[in-house]
Amino acid sequence: MIIGVLILFFIFIPLTVGVLVHFRDTPENISYESDTYTTDSVEFLYDLTYADEEGEETHEQEIFDEIFQMIDEAEDFLLIDMFLFNDDYDHGDPELDFPQLSRELSDALIHKKAQNPDMEIIFITDPINTFYRTYLPPHIEDMKRAGIQVHQTDLDPLRDSNPLYSSFYRSYLQWFGDSRAGWLPNVLRPEGPEVNLRSYFSMLNFKANHRKTIMHESAAIITSANPHDASFYHSNTAFKVGGPVLEDLMVSERAVLDMAGVDTEVFDGFDIDTGDETGEYEVQLVTESRIKVQMLEMIEGTGAGDAIRTGIFYISDRDVIQALKDALDRGVEVQMVLDVNQDAFGNEKIGIPNKPVAAELMDHENPPEIRWYESHGEQYHAKFMMAETDGEVTVTAGTTNFTRRNLDDYNLETNLVVSGGEDTELMTEIMEYYERIWDNEEGTYTSDYDVHSEDIWWKNILYRIQENLGTSTF
Known part of the structure; x- marks a missing residue:
């Protein structure tokens, strides 16, 4: 009898939690739709990997060239939200060798902050880059040390995409919290650093801050490209845009930090150049x-x-x-x-x-x-x-x-x-x-x-x- 009751509660509690989370309200300004604006300030960018007419593998890349240029041009602030921002892959595989894109981006931001100590640089990213808060990669640690605001997204307020697991996780496993202890192999980077069960518990929720955006006071790029070393040669697309839609992008990104309980008062001081609200x-x-x-x-x-x-x-x-x-x-x-x-x-x-x-x-x-x-x-x-x-x-x-x-x-x-x-x-x-x-x-x-x-x-x-x-x- 007692065992039966315990089993019932073991099932009933996650079921109840799953239903409540499924029907919860979306956080404010998450699932956002702006007004429609007219502008001439919009460009299409792309990266392509392909075989040329001689059969040689060829790379054409525009997106991160433009992103690095935006970092150079920023005068008032930089607001960046990137999903994969790491050098995680099997470095022991001799067939895998990629440019150090994540380090190049972090170094560019650190250099920008050194040149402009009073400029606010805010970098939002996904917990996957720290294997769900198990360790802090050196390039991210260097950014924080340089005075750049680095924030990991709190995914908990979002609905659960893997409810069979996540309902159980929310009921029982999340209370174990996070840990820097490492004793299990790192599935994202086989040569380490090691991780722990709590990391895998978090990972199996299968949801993410999958955004890839960067903006300053007069332009933004919204792209499919990640600053991830092993993604360097992927084929991607992007739009670069200016005008009043930048204010909406800032609202949507501020919502991510509000969801995590971060003080976002600094956003009130960001001046955006909305430009001429006309165009084709x-x-x-x-x-x-x-x-x-x-x-x-x-x-x-x-x-x-x-x-x-x-x-x-x-x-x-x-x-x-x-x-x-x-x-x-x-x-x-x-x-x-x-x-x-x-x-x-x-x-x-x-x-x-x-x-x-x-x-x-x-x-x-x-x-x-x-x-x-x-x-x-x-x-x-x-x-x-x-x-x-x-x-x-x-x-x-x-x-x-x-x-x-x-x-x-x-x-x-x-x-x-x-x-x-x-x-x-x-x-x-x-x-x-x-x-x-x-x-x-x-x-x-x-x-x-x-x-x-x-x-x-x-x-x-x-x-x-x-x-x-x-x-x-x-």
Whole structure:
């Protein structure tokens, strides 16, 4: 009898906690949508890894070049929010050798602070970079020592993407707290430093501050690129923007620190140059689930003769997949460039979720056109969608994978939505980027669907279980 009661409470308490967390309110200014502004101050940036016409691996990179330039140009403040900010990978693998991007970025910020001691530099990041508060990497420790505000995001106020585990974690495991003790192997960096059970307890919640933004008083970059050494050669996209939308970006980033209980009074002293509020482009900032709302509206707003073109690292969200099927049934042309999901920093992956989703879409009565981005060990890490309707083009791009975790208020995410005429300079540039990789212009970027197609029953089932229950990292 007593054992039965104990088992009942052991199940009942996590179940109750899980329900309460699922229906909790989103923290203020998390899941944020700005007004729509007009501006000419918006640029498209990209990084590409591909094989040139001679078959040599080639890298074109713009994003972090522009980020370093922004750091140099900042005069009043710098506000940065980056997910992966470390040199974690298997340094013992002789085939893995990457530039020290995380150290270069930290050194640039330290140098900026030394030149401008009174400038506020605020750096927000995810607990994954300290293996969930087990240790402090040297480059982050150096930044704090230099007077830069470094804040790890408190993920606890967010809903739980992995509720079967997280409800148990919240009920019983979180009370063990954090620890600097290390005695277990570090799965992110095999040669150390060692970590502990509490670190793994936190990691298995599978949620993150996945944002990748930087802003100063007159410009911001919202990107899919991480300042992570092993991510250096990934193919990514970004928007650089100015104007009044910067005030909204600051509101959304301030909310992350408010959620962690950080005193954000310093933000009141930041002066933003909103510039001229006129131009030929419309821009809007969206975060978290507001990205999904806007994305679905983009898809649902297309009809026969229109086109949707995507470049995607992960796609798994069932609502987005169904919306694409409905668009195909309306006669919309849908093109998709997908990552093969086979490489992750030297570790082999099994193609989930993109291969099962691609097979499902190709089995649809009106299938899309799908091409795979050819990997050389790196990832096609872009996350964008472009809708072409009646001479207008709308693009959503930023940090957000097309997955339940990224779109349903589990992770922190930021996207910029940009609209303009198809003949404008910006939209022409974006469409030329897409046509370049789709048509393999002056190099090899993508391959036909059949090259990497796969329809394996157990992978299809595994993808559905992982997507619905949140038991994976996508």
